[in-house]
Each structure stands twice: as C-alpha cells, then as structure tokens.
Amino acid sequence: MTERLSAPRARQHPQARTHHGDTFMDPYEWLRNKESEEVISHLTAENAFTEQETAHLEPLRETIFQEIKSRTQESDLSVPTRKGQWWYYGRTVEGQQYGIQCRAPLSSVDDWTPPVLSPDAEVPGEQILFDGNAEAEGHEFFSLGSFDISRDGTRMLWATDVTGDERYTIRVRDLVSGETFADVIEGTAGGAELTPDGLGIIYTTVDEAWRPDTVWLHTIGGDVTAPTRLFHQPDERFWVGAGFCRSDRYLMIGQSSSITSEVLLLDSTDLLAEPRIVWPQVEGVEYSVDHAVIEGEDVLFIVHNDGALDFELVRVAAADPRGERTVVMPHTPGTRILDVDCFRDFTIVEYRREGLARMAKLDHATGSVDEVSFDEPLFAVGVSGNSEWAPQLIRFGYASFVTPGSVFDWNPVTDEKFLRKQQPVLGGYDPADYGQSRVWARAADGTEVPVSLVWKRSFGEPGATPRPVHLYGYGSYEHSIDPGFSSMRLSALDRGVIFAVAHVRGGGEMGRAWYEDGKLMAKKNTFTDFIAAGTHLVESGVTTPDRMVAEGGSAGGLLMGAVANLAPELFAGVLASVPFVDALTTILDPSLPLTVIEWDEWGDPLHNADVYEYMKSYTPYENVADGVAYPRILAVTSLNDTRVYYVEPAKWVARLRDVGADVLLKCEMVAGHGGVTGRYNSWRERAYELAWMFDVLGVAGASADAGGVGAGSADAGGVE
Structure with a gap:
C-alpha cells in the first residue's frame, strides 16, 4: 500500500520588505526563484499532494469530461467570412486538439451569402492554410497568436507560442507557391499583421518588463535583424500597439495606460513618414479612433x-x-x-x-x-x-x-x-428548460449590485428551496461579465446547481462610474459587493453558505482571496485561477511585467504611503489570519504565466496551510496565463475543476439528465 503524502510545507525563510516605515517579514518570497531546483521540487510536491487528495474524484472527472464531449459536435466548421475573393473559415476534426484554418473561393464578386458547409461534405476548391495539429506536434504547449492574410490573398502570416509566455514567433508563407519565407521573427508581442500590399509585417516588441513598447516594420525578404522602427514609447506607464484601419488608409499606432491614451496616424502608402498625433496626450483622457x-x-x-x-x-x-x-x-x-x-x-x-x-x-x-x-x-x-x-x-x-x-x-x-x-446542440438541448434572470443585492453603502442567475427549471425556481450555487466574480479593469452560453456549465446546471454572476464594482457593466467605484482607494467595494451578492442569495433562500462555491481568476482571483479573508463563513469552497493574491508585493516592484501601468488601477504603493497602507489592508497574502475557519480552497496556476506569476498562489497556499486551511495548489508546469491549450485538454481541465466544485457542493453524482443536454463545439462568451 502506497504511503499517503502529507501536505507540503514550504520552508520559511523570512525576508524583510520595508516601505514607508513599515516592515513586512515575508517567509515565502524565496519561492519566486523559478530556476531553483528547490522551488520546482516544491511545486511538484504540491501537484502530487493535490492529485492524491482529489484522486477519489477521477471517476467523476471522467464522467464530466465525457458529458462535455458528448454535447459537442467534434467535427465542425465555423461560418465562412468573406475577405477579397475568398471565404475563410475554421475546421475542427474529431479527436484533434487544434483548429484548422481553411478557405474556399467565392462563386462570384456579388456573393455575400456564406456557403453552408458540412463537416462530412467536400468543400469545392477548399485550401487548407494552417493546421494547428501539425504545427503543435512535439510541443506540450501550443498557442496560435496572430493570423493574417494579405488583401490579395497571396500571403499568410502566423505567429505561435510554444511555452505559454505570450512571446510569439512570426512566419510568412506564399499561398501561391506554398513556399514558407526564410523570415522568422522571434520574441514578438501579439497583434502582428501584414501591410495592405502584403510586402511587409507590422509587429511590436517588449521591453525588459515585457511591456509592448516598440512598433516595427519588416520588409519580407529583408534582414530580420534590421527592421525599421516606426515608433517607440519609453514611458513605462504606456503599452503600445498598431494596426491598419479597415479602409487600409492609415496605420494607427495606439499607446495607452489605464487612464490615458494617444493615437498616431501613418499613411499606409508612406509608412516611413513621421507619425501624426490625432489628439495630444492629456492625463486622464482616453480615446479611440477609426477612419471613414x-x-x-x-x-x-x-x-x-x-x-x-x-x-x-x-x-x-x-x-x-x-x-x-x-x-x-x-x-x-x-x-x-x-x-x-x-x-x-x-x-x-x-x-x-x-x-x-x-x-x-x-x-x-x-x-x-x-x-x-x-x-x-x-x-x-x-x-x-x-x-x-x-x-x-x-x-x-x-x-x-x-x-x-x-x-x-x-x-x-x-x-x-x-x-x-x-452552436450545434447534441442530445436535445432546449433553451426553454433553463431560466435566466437578474436580481439586485444591496451593498453596505446602499448601492444596488446586479446579480445574474442561471438555472434548470426542473429543479424549481431560485428561492423555492435552497440549492447549490456557483457564484462567479471579477470586478477589475472595467471588464464586464456578459451573459454568455457555456456547454461546460451545463454539467453543473443539470445537477441542480444555480450559476450566478456578481457584477461587482470595478467591472464595467453599469458604466464608467461603476468602474471608478471599484478601483484605487475604492477597491474594497469590489470585495464587499461580492459578499453582498452572496449574502443576498442566502437571505433570499436561494442557497446556504454550506452549499455555495465562489470562483474568480486573475484579478478575480484577488477577489477570491480577499473574500476568503473577509467572509470565510459565507462559502463552502473557493476556486481561484491564476490568482493575483500577492498584489502588494507585485505592485511594489516596477521591474515586473505590468506593474507600472497597473498603478493607474491599484494605486502606487511604492511612492504613496496611503496607497501602501490601503493595499496592505486587503491584499490576500498579507491578511491570511490565524484562528479563521477558511473554506476549502483550490488554487490553479501555471509556471510560465507572465501576467500573474505562479509564485503568488504558491506563497498564498503556503501561508494558508500555516493556519490550518484545507487548501490545494495545482500548477501546470508547461502553460501560461490561459492555462492548458488544446480543446480536449481544456475540457479535462474544466472537468477537474467542476469535479472539485461538485464535491464541495455535495452534488458529486451523475448528471440528473445524463446525456440529455447539449451544446456546441465552442463556447460563446461568458464564464463557465
């Protein structure tokens, strides 16, 4: 019999962090050294322990995966999009992880009705342009970033990432001869595209903090080591990007912080000219531009x-x-x-x-x-x-x-x-079997917070009797969680789980003021709004605290960590994906990716003592407390994430374990901020998370309508 593993305990090596007269002794900052064998060994031990503690869920994970798979039309095609003389579309093939990019010729120049394609029928004149499955061979991680076709349809650009660090390698192919050009541009940011004449490539690169800061023009067939620099922004607060407007009249170069932006124009026929500023930069003024x-x-x-x-x-x-x-x-x-x-x-x-x-x-x-x-x-x-x-x-x-x-x-x-x-629906999915509505929770300051609910009608209307609830939240960067369909979510709804979204301040659902009221020195509104939403669901009889799980990722993961500290009694479990839980440490270090531009979102604790004190009062890692009965917690991260470093959840989990919390860490060792790649891998990953969630909620059985629900080959918007 294999001896059971004990929960990993990271060694404590306190390091002093002193700012504004305050010294914080950080026992786990040493986990930041990604090159350390001890760090990799610790993460490997965390994974082994997590697998042991969730091994009993393997049958359920497989059941959920098969449910997701059975709902999906695995061989499918997207709706063709017209560009030039071609219809462009994507294929998925049963058993293959990645999509295939294809095209077929127009029947005539007046053809605006896309052809109805069948995955089982031959498409006349079809050309396969890019097969992600072939390109991904030999790589544990594969992501297609930029993909562009020249206006005349003769050249194709694509950019790939095979580590998860969101740094892409650009290549170009001649679609007439089939030749791949020798030009290979490495280490680029996303957003590359061909010039309107198809002869050049516009792309951006990053600085040492991985901030896109420079726009380049490379002439295909020229020296990739000597591109022409079109624009450079040295100010660390601004990110840079570029793209041609739909008319192809201008190349538009945008530079923006969280609160200020500026757009420059270059005539597409004279890209070597001096860029022309549309409106000069004014602090706090944001704008975007298009040409007509x-x-x-x-x-x-x-x-x-x-x-x-x-x-x-x-x-x-x-x-x-x-x-x-x-x-x-x-x-x-x-x-x-x-x-x-x-x-x-x-x-x-x-x-x-x-x-x-x-x-x-x-x-x-x-x-x-x-x-x-x-x-x-x-x-x-x-x-x-x-x-x-x-x-x-x-x-x-x-x-x-x-x-x-x-x-x-x-x-x-x-x-x-x-x-x-x-989205094709396999198994007889009927939208009428499901309900959606919006309720309003009253926050502590009297603000009415919208909460969206989704449920299966056969289990009764929300509030008729307490039901298990999956409450999702984000609440940062003015990002809105819009109503969207999810095939994977059906595995929860068909077990009687109500899915809810708390549209908390810091998001953009209710306008710019909604965002302003959940950032900087008002950030705590994000957390208290989420707690108000959960409290409302309990007080209105929709659920009970022992039947509610909270979920959030990235900045929403910070929300999860803060809520676990502020209202641990309100939830049975917390699922935190790539969670930004060591925010103060990160925002204090301007050498890290994102930090300087993030000061507009969170404040500048490095130079402002009030911001430092405010952030320290809510950041999850610093506020883990002894004597608190924390809910069960699953933290999911990736070793190669460049947006939220793996070290943040690793430190958070170590600290939670110090105070006796039931906490698990799952670290993908070859992935980035978006987690694993490949649709089957993604389905298995979500099945893993749902199985853990169902176990916490006490609904870890077969679907009430086993095999009787359906969804399509791709989810459209929303969260799971």
Whole structure:
C-alpha cells in the first residue's frame, strides 16, 4: 500500500520588505526563484499532494469530461467570412486538439451569402492554410497568436507560442507557391499583421518588463535583424500597439495606460513618414479612433471621455483632427460608449446600457443612429468577422445564458437578421428548460449590485428551496461579465446547481462610474459587493453558505482571496485561477511585467504611503489570519504565466496551510496565463475543476439528465 503524502510545507525563510516605515517579514518570497531546483521540487510536491487528495474524484472527472464531449459536435466548421475573393473559415476534426484554418473561393464578386458547409461534405476548391495539429506536434504547449492574410490573398502570416509566455514567433508563407519565407521573427508581442500590399509585417516588441513598447516594420525578404522602427514609447506607464484601419488608409499606432491614451496616424502608402498625433496626450483622457470617408472627405470618428464620463462620439476632419468637432452621439450618463467600427457607408457603434452590451448603425448619409433590438432580457452581442470595407451584410455574434452562441448576418439597410449558425446542440438541448434572470443585492453603502442567475427549471425556481450555487466574480479593469452560453456549465446546471454572476464594482457593466467605484482607494467595494451578492442569495433562500462555491481568476482571483479573508463563513469552497493574491508585493516592484501601468488601477504603493497602507489592508497574502475557519480552497496556476506569476498562489497556499486551511495548489508546469491549450485538454481541465466544485457542493453524482443536454463545439462568451 502506497504511503499517503502529507501536505507540503514550504520552508520559511523570512525576508524583510520595508516601505514607508513599515516592515513586512515575508517567509515565502524565496519561492519566486523559478530556476531553483528547490522551488520546482516544491511545486511538484504540491501537484502530487493535490492529485492524491482529489484522486477519489477521477471517476467523476471522467464522467464530466465525457458529458462535455458528448454535447459537442467534434467535427465542425465555423461560418465562412468573406475577405477579397475568398471565404475563410475554421475546421475542427474529431479527436484533434487544434483548429484548422481553411478557405474556399467565392462563386462570384456579388456573393455575400456564406456557403453552408458540412463537416462530412467536400468543400469545392477548399485550401487548407494552417493546421494547428501539425504545427503543435512535439510541443506540450501550443498557442496560435496572430493570423493574417494579405488583401490579395497571396500571403499568410502566423505567429505561435510554444511555452505559454505570450512571446510569439512570426512566419510568412506564399499561398501561391506554398513556399514558407526564410523570415522568422522571434520574441514578438501579439497583434502582428501584414501591410495592405502584403510586402511587409507590422509587429511590436517588449521591453525588459515585457511591456509592448516598440512598433516595427519588416520588409519580407529583408534582414530580420534590421527592421525599421516606426515608433517607440519609453514611458513605462504606456503599452503600445498598431494596426491598419479597415479602409487600409492609415496605420494607427495606439499607446495607452489605464487612464490615458494617444493615437498616431501613418499613411499606409508612406509608412516611413513621421507619425501624426490625432489628439495630444492629456492625463486622464482616453480615446479611440477609426477612419471613414463621408462625401469624399477623410474623417475620423473618435470615442473619448474628455469631459464625458461615459464617453462621447465625435467626428473630425482627418486632415485637421484637432479642429472642429461634430458631436455624433453626445455623452449620456449611464450609456457607456465603447467603440466604433467604420465601413464605407455607415459605422457600427457599440455601447453599454442598463448592464448590457448594445449595437447601433450610424448612417453616414443621414447621421441617424438606430439601435439593433433583441428579444431576450439578458444577452451579449458584438460585431466580429467583418474585414470588407463595403459589405452588404454585417456579421455579429449573439448569445445569452440560455441561448447557444449564434452567428448572424445583418442587413443594415433592411434591418433583416439572418441566423447563419447556432452552436450545434447534441442530445436535445432546449433553451426553454433553463431560466435566466437578474436580481439586485444591496451593498453596505446602499448601492444596488446586479446579480445574474442561471438555472434548470426542473429543479424549481431560485428561492423555492435552497440549492447549490456557483457564484462567479471579477470586478477589475472595467471588464464586464456578459451573459454568455457555456456547454461546460451545463454539467453543473443539470445537477441542480444555480450559476450566478456578481457584477461587482470595478467591472464595467453599469458604466464608467461603476468602474471608478471599484478601483484605487475604492477597491474594497469590489470585495464587499461580492459578499453582498452572496449574502443576498442566502437571505433570499436561494442557497446556504454550506452549499455555495465562489470562483474568480486573475484579478478575480484577488477577489477570491480577499473574500476568503473577509467572509470565510459565507462559502463552502473557493476556486481561484491564476490568482493575483500577492498584489502588494507585485505592485511594489516596477521591474515586473505590468506593474507600472497597473498603478493607474491599484494605486502606487511604492511612492504613496496611503496607497501602501490601503493595499496592505486587503491584499490576500498579507491578511491570511490565524484562528479563521477558511473554506476549502483550490488554487490553479501555471509556471510560465507572465501576467500573474505562479509564485503568488504558491506563497498564498503556503501561508494558508500555516493556519490550518484545507487548501490545494495545482500548477501546470508547461502553460501560461490561459492555462492548458488544446480543446480536449481544456475540457479535462474544466472537468477537474467542476469535479472539485461538485464535491464541495455535495452534488458529486451523475448528471440528473445524463446525456440529455447539449451544446456546441465552442463556447460563446461568458464564464463557465
């Protein structure tokens, strides 16, 4: 009989961290040394212990994996997208981890209706452009980053990451001859693309803190060691990116911090010219730009917050962007304007109102703005897959908590919507079997916090009798958790679990003020809002504390750590993915990736004693306390994560174990911030987490409708 492992206990080697007259003795900072054999040995021991402690869940994990797999149409195709003379689409093949990128020729130049493709039928003229399965051979980790086709369809660019550190290697292929060019550009950031003529590559690189800071132009066939530098930003607060507008008129170079942005233009026919600033940088002013042509004049549509908290949309002359502004959509409190997508005859405006994403058409000829309507009370919508400058139809994606991800083409002239595809549903999935609603929890300061609920109707309506609840939260960077369908979530719903999202402050669901009230010196509102949401679900009879699990990842993982300290009695378990739980240590070190730009989000504890004191009062690692009955905790991380270092959850788990918490650490040894790659690997990873969650909730049995629910080949939006 194999001897059972004891929980790993990291050795304590206290290191003093002194700032603003305060000294914190950190016993586990030594775990930061990724090259240390002792550190790797400790992480390996954590994995072994976690596997031992969850071994009894292996049958359940396999059951859940098979449920996910059985709901999925494994061999499938995406809806073709038109670009130039081709329809582009992706394939998935049963048994293969990664997608395959393909194209087929248009039937005619007037062909705007995408062909209906079947995975079992041959596609006339199909060309396989990129097979991720072949490219991934020999690599434990594989991620396709940039993928671009030249306007004339003759060249293809792709960029891959095989370690998880989000640093990509760019290659280019001639699609006529099939030759792969000798040009190989390594160590780039994401977002590379071909120039409109297909002869060059625009890409960015990073500084020592892994901040994208420089935009380059490489001429294909030239010396990859001597590219042309188009722009460099030395200020550590700003990240840089670049891309061509849809009209191909300009290369737009954007530089932004969390609160300030600036856009520069380069004429695409003269990329070696000096970039032209649209609006000079002003602290606290954010703006984004797109190009259109109205009555023969080049104009810029600009979304900005200069004196407009929820942003305003204006139009300016491209030749004189700092001149007269024409207000197109005025600032309206509560309507957060997000973005514009310009086409030849109209512009699509995306915004958020009453906690939901919206889209509208701005007619260039009349100036009218007409919103596109939808029937469901909760939904997510967004334009995507529109590369043509003068399209007859606009492609958008739509989903809700109960409606599988759907692809529509919309006629902006007639307002007709054409459903091109909805996530295939295997096993007879019926949206009517599931309910979705929004309730409101009252925070300590009186703020009403929206909470979305999803459930299976056969178990009764929420509140009829206490049910197990899976409560998810994020609450940072103005990121909104929109209603989205998830095939993997059905394994929980079909066991009677209610899925809930707490739309806490710090997110963007309720406008810019909602975000401002959950950052910097108001960050604790994020945590107390989540606690208010959980408390509301208990007090309204939806659940009980012993039947509720909380989940969050990255900055949402910080939320999980803070909530575990503040209200451990409210939850039976906490699932924290790549959790930002040692935030103060990280934000104090400007040499680390993200730190300097993060000062706009969290404050600058290095130079401001008040910020230091405030952050230290809530950061999870420093606030783990003796004598607290913590809920069961599972922390999931990755060794090669460059956004939230593995050391943060490793230190947090070690400290929690010091105070007797039931805590497990699972560290992927070859992965990054997004975890494992490959769809089957991802399904198994989620099955692992769900099995742990079901065990905590006491619903670790077979699905109530075993095999009787369905979902599609890919989840559309939302969280699991």
